[in-house]
């Protein structure tokens with residue numbers, strides 16, 4: 184599944200492919216809407232917000248890096264930031280970006296590795312006991328404060344972290360060469 | 362990026378940053394540390410992956426028939442943007458999240474005297490927590506104090522030492538209400554820190570306590 188979405192994102196980025204965008208939209212727009220409504224927005228505001236999130240997915244397609252995130256993860260971060268903006272009327276301070284130079288493409292093996300880890304993580308979450316999975320969902324929908332920390336034990340977070348770390352190292356080296 | 366960072370963000374802060382549940386002032390400290398620390402950047406992005414998996418597995422709520430058409434309409438009418446954004450100019454002291462709040466580089470900071478040679482600048486954020494830049498002359502001590510709540514201290518220039526250890530550029534000290542300490546800036550260089558508190562600090566000495574309402578510490 185991950186591979187399909189990455190293919191779509193690359194076609195959106197390189198060819199402004201509206202058919203590929205329609206596929207991404209069809210799958211993710213109803214999920215983003217559900218995410219926003221679980222976080223406390225009404226249906227009308229959620230719908231408006233979905234439009235902004237999906238417009239951003241198109242406009243920022245060049246920023247998507249498959250060696251560091253799955254498409255679902257990337258869209259989650261866009262939706263989360265929009266949610267903070269709308270529900271709390273705050274801007275979200277983001278870390279200084281590490282950009283791909285124009286000639287730097289993510290390494291194939293790295294992005295495949297990351298996508299495989301993302302799938303493992305998804306499977307691990309799906310297999311959690313209901314209570315624990317609900318806690319994690321609640322934390323991400325914004326129903327828990329950071330003090331009521333969700334139990335993340337048993338999730339393969341360490342492996343996905345080292346994948347991301349590898350991709351970051353490579354980016355740093357690419358930047359140093361310039 | 363700053364090598365040799367020894368003091369990192371806690372799991373609680375990384376998770377809170379990813380879920381979006383932290384006050385704006387705390388987010389500034391997290392985003393600034395991540396700008397200098399690939400270790401914590403990777404950890405934060407790993408937590409984002411959990412969010413991605415939650416979104417992926419979430420139930421769905423169908424969008425209106427016209428939703429897709431509206432999005433395509435806004436894409437077509439939006440002014441063409443440079444699809445690969447240019448890198449913002451770097452600053453040796455202030456990473457990008459701080460430059461956004463200061464409105465530029467270090468020379469744009471509006472310092473105010475805070476007593477004993479220390480200067481401060483409070484950043485404009487929501488009221489749940491306070492973020493301030495502190496300028497501590499080399500060798501100077503920040504008065505002995507304890508916290509009503511959490512205090513994050515992130516070093517941007519120079520270094521300081523307190524009961525918890527030695528903190529250089531990029532290091533972040535996470536102190537809770539249990540901690541009572543006297544940070545002292547190293548001799549070699551003036552120290553610039555980002556300090557975030559979610560409750561007022563309590564100073565032990567009489568004079569600093571009197572001064573507190575004016576300093577907004």
Ligand SMILES: [Zn+2]
Pocket residue numbers: 366368369370394398400401402
């Ligand atoms: Zn760190």
Ligand SMILES: [Zn+2]
Pocket residue numbers: 506507508512536542
């Ligand atoms: Zn303190």
